[in-house]
Amino acid sequence: MDPTQTTRATQKVLDALDLNRAVELVRQVCRIPSVLGDEGPLAGFLADVMRESGFEGVRLQPVLPDRPNAVGGLDFGAGPRVVLTGHLDTKPVSHGWTEAEPFSGDLVGGLTDGRVYGHGVMDMKAALACQLVAMEAVRASGLPLSGSLTLAAVSDHMGDQRGSIAFFDEYPADLCVLGELSDNEICLGHRGRYYFDVTVLGRSAHTCHKHAAINANTLAAHAVLQLDGSRLTPELEPWVAELFGTETFVAPGRIYGGLPPGGPSMIPDECVIRVDTRPQPGVPVERVRAEIDRCLAMARQADPRFAAEVTLADSKPPYLAAPQDTVVRLMVDAVRQVRGGEPALTAAGWLGDTASFGADVPTVIFGPGGEPVYCPNEHLSVADIHEATKVYAAFAALALTGAGG
Numbered sequence: 001m002d003p004t005q006t007t008r009a010t011q012k013v014l015d016a017l018d019l020n021r022a023v024e025l026v027r028q029v030c031r032i033p034s035v036l037g038d039e040g041p042l043a044g045f046l047a048d049v050m051r052e053s054g055f056e057g058v059r060l061q062p063v064l065p066d067r068p069n070a071v072g073g074l075d076f077g078a079g080p081r082v083v084l085t086g087h088l089d090t091k092p093v094s095h096g097w098t099e100a101e102p103f104s105g106d107l108v109g110g111l112t113d114g115r116v117y118g119h120g121v122m123d124m125k126a127a128l129a130c131q132l133v134a135m136e137a138v139r140a141s142g143l144p145l146s147g148s149l150t151l152a153a154v155s156d157h158m159g160d161q162r163g164s165i166a167f168f169d170e171y172p173a174d175l176c177v178l179g180e181l182s183d184n185e186i187c188l189g190h191r192g193r194y195y196f197d198v199t200v201l202g203r204s205a206h207t208c209h210k211h212a213a214i215n216a217n218t219l220a221a222h223a224v225l226q227l228d229g230s231r232l233t234p235e236l237e238p239w240v241a242e243l244f245g246t247e248t249f250v251a252p253g254r255i256y257g258g259l260p261p262g263g264p265s266m267i268p269d270e271c272v273i274r275v276d277t278r279p280q281p282g283v284p285v286e287r288v289r290a291e292i293d294r295c296l297a298m299a300r301q302a303d304p305r306f307a308a309e310v311t312l313a314d315s316k317p318p319y320l321a322a323p324q325d326t327v328v329r330l331m332v333d334a335v336r337q338v339r340g341g342e343p344a345l346t347a348a349g350w351l352g353d354t355a356s357f358g359a360d361v362p363t364v365i366f367g368p369g370g371e372p373v374y375c376p377n378e379h380l381s382v383a384d385i386h387e388a389t390k391v392y393a394a395f396a397a398l399a400l401t402g403a404g405g
Contacts, residue, residue, distance in 0.1 A: 069166065
């Protein structure tokens with residue numbers, strides 16, 4: 001498709017947008033709590049909205065008890081299968097809200113220069129609402145479209161990403177946009193997450209027999225200091241290092257040692273360190289495990305009694321799309337035509353659902369909102385809501401009119 005046709009297609013879908021509806025829908029989803037484990041009510045609401053709007057195949061896809069995905073779509077015949085997706089769940093509410101209530105969805109200011117307040121509005125309730133309204137505009141545009149467009153609002157992102165896994169196991173896709181918060185910039189990918197459990201072993205004894213014991217907590221302290229001091233810089237492709245930085249982050253996150261307060265007293269023979277590591281794309285589990293082993297060897301030098309067992313507790317791989325990928329080129333075109341100018345390509349340190357499906361589905365990340373998130377008085381500007389909705393609509397129109405080649 002030549003540039004003139006592409007611009008015409010984008011303009012037609014932008015003309016069909018109801019941006020006030022996007023803002024109102026963001027406010028509505030912000031009023032529905034959906035802390036991890038309680039995604040059901042928000043899933044049900046979005047399914048109802050899609051059903052009332054005339055989406056096809058609307059359903060609550062089972063994932064976990066009372067924690068479904070909300071799925072619905074638009075079918076325009078043979079062609080690419082395009083998915084817009086985001087997660088329903090949020091972290092718990094932060095203390096200290098003063099400018100609005102966490103689940104108020106308050107609009108402070110006007111419909112052009114205001115701000116919508118709500119817990120999780122940036123991560124990522126607004127993106128879901130913007131995606132839904134963008135899909136309505138694509139259908140209303142009158143463009144000659146080929147393919148399908150599906151909204152997947154998934155549960156359990158902050159658990160084991162079982163919502164995304166369930167969706168993509170059942171619904172094949174050719175292109176996907178993940179609405180994680182990226183400040184409305186094009187995000188190519190994110191770091192991964194490898195959890196290792198280091199179980200430090202000692203010898204227990206009653207506190208009265210302190211000198212007969214080997215305190216596992218004391219031994220673990222040597223490992224904690226070494227792990228915290230890690231500065232792992234694995235070999236990376238230059239463009240990956242430029243996007244993500246050179247260091248793979250290694251941190252002793254949670255520590256479990258001894259008996260809980262209120263119980264009997266005993267010097268512990270076991271202390272478990274959950275080591276949280278955040279690798280860049282291209283860094284395998286084995287490379288990070290080798291760094292942990294190096295740190296533990298240093299702990300053993302500090303105290304020859306040190307002994308530990310290491311297990312890989314969880315592995316979520318990094319994700320990275322290439323700038324030349326079709327899904328990225330489409331998003332670049334969409335942002336360029338909505339905003340003007342050449343958009344930047346970025347990367348993120350957080351973990352997205354693309355850890356579970358990105359290897360199988362070409363995906364680009366784009367969403368309103370940015371750091372810091374999950375803090376008191378979380379809010380999103382109306383301007384950002386408008387822009388995200390326009391970009392989602394433009395991307396879908398370009399993808400379904402053959403602009404991707």
